[in-house]
Amino acid sequence: AQRVTQPEKLLSVFKGAPVELKCNYSYSGSPELFWYVQYSRQRLQLLLRHISRESIKGFTADLNKGETSFHLKKPFAQEEDSAMYYCAPNTGANSKLTFGKGITLSVRP
Amino acid sequence: DAGVIQSPRHEVTEMGQEVTLRCKPISGHNSLFWYRQTMMRGLELLIYFNNNVPIDDSGMPEDRFSAKMPNASFSTLKIQPSEPRDSAVYFCASSTGTRGQPQHFGDGTRLSIL
Numbered sequence: 001a002q003r004v005t006q007p008e009k010l011l012s013v014f015k016g017a018p019v020e021l022k023c024n025y026s027y028s029g030s031p032e033l034f035w036y037v038q039y040s041r042q043r044l045q046l047l048l049r050h051i052s053r054e055s056i057k058g059f060t061a062d063l064n065k066g067e068t069s070f071h072l073k074k075p076f077a078q079e080e081d082s083a084m085y086y087c088a089p090n091t092g093a094n095s096k097l098t099f100g101k102g103i104t105l106s107v108r109p
Numbered sequence: 110d111a112g113v114i115q116s117p118r119h120e121v122t123e124m125g126q127e128v129t130l131r132c133k134p135i136s137g138h139n140s141l142f143w144y145r146q147t148m149m150r151g152l153e154l155l156i157y158f159n160n161n162v163p164i165d166d167s168g169m170p171e172d173r174f175s176a177k178m179p180n181a182s183f184s185t186l187k188i189q190p191s192e193p194r195d196s197a198v199y200f201c202a203s204s205t206g207t208r209g210q211p212q213h214f215g216d217g218t219r220l221s222i223l
């Protein structure tokens with residue numbers, strides 16, 4: 001069965017600390033992978049997607065096909081990074097996404 | 110573009126009442142998705158449409174829920190009769206429908222059933 005796993009529910013770090021939000025998937029083939037961010041009581045927003053190979057707000061994510069992972073990383077967390085983060089693979093022929101359970105990142109001053 | 114527009118932003122009603130949530134997708138997008146978000150279950154896909162046709166409604170919790178997309182610029186999610194356990198934030202999202210293209214979300218409707 002298609003599955004995406006975000007093993008942690010909460011990550012709390014101090015400002016300036018490195019951050020890694022884990023995401024593992026179990027799919028055959030080559031999924032397209034996305035990270036979405038949801039700030040408090042707001043809409044989900046696209047943060048980045050692996051095909052773009054870009055860095056957004058200091059975040060990067062590398063697709064590791066061998067480990068079937070797409071972890072989100074940032075070297076120095078900022079307080080404004082505090083939010084809920086969702087990993088979402090797109091595996092079908094259309095744009096349907098399968099969202100993970102999400103992880104809450106809390107960055108303390 | 111104004112993005113995905115949902116209405117109302119908030120809805121408070123008593124159990125047993127009919128609730129209708131509305132969504133206007135981004136112009137030119139031909140896929141539309143309805144999600145429900147709760148603390149317990151996280152983000153759940155309820156149903157999605159492609160070119161106004163429902164493709165997968167396996168996430169619709171029960172017969173009390175129904176969704177329609179009469180044209181490319183409008184969709185509704187209806188709950189009748191509503192129950193307190195339906196209280197959640199309901200999001201609508203749209204996309205071009207092409208694999209690898211992102212979904213764009215609306216601001217959501219915060220629904221409270223008393």
